[in-house]
Amino acid sequence: MNNIETYSDLMQEKLRLESALKAQKGIIKKDISAFTERFMPVSESISTVGKFFTRDKHNPIVNAGVSLAGNVILKNIVLSRAGWLTRLVVPYLVKNFSSHLLNKSLNKKGGNFFHKLGEKLKGTNNSKVNRRLALEQPLLKTNSYIV
Secondary structure, eight states, X not given: OOOOOSHHHHHXXXXXXXXXXXXXXXXXXXXXXXXXXXXXXXXXXXXXXXXXXXXXXXXXHHHHHHHHHIIIIIIIIITTTSOHHHHHHHHHHHHHHHHHHHHHHXXXXXXXXXXXXXXXXXXXXXXXXXXXXXXHSOSOOOOOOOO
16 A cells, blocks of 8 residues: 555556456456366266256156156066165165156257157146247237226
């Protein structure tokens, strides 16, 4: 901090502080980007663990198939001689994780058919055609007169 005696000294100090502030902001941005790059594997592993405990709800048909296959194959065939806790926990985890994997692979390979069918079954069809038709139709038609 300098001794400020005139208005021009004040303006020079202001410019110096603003440039120092910009430099500090740049340093902080670099540190944050380095921090996020360094901890990217941790965030990816947390995301993967989260997939074991949540089910992907974007496609109910895939989820129904995963649930059926999990019940039939895992519980009745693979884990038929396992303990009750294993028969309860393992299918739950496998169903959740496989729902994420199947929905991801169907979206890559053109799973639009299953996605549209699932939306129709849920009753929330968000296709472009329906949005366009909804915009073309008037919102309110009135043919009544005030008496």
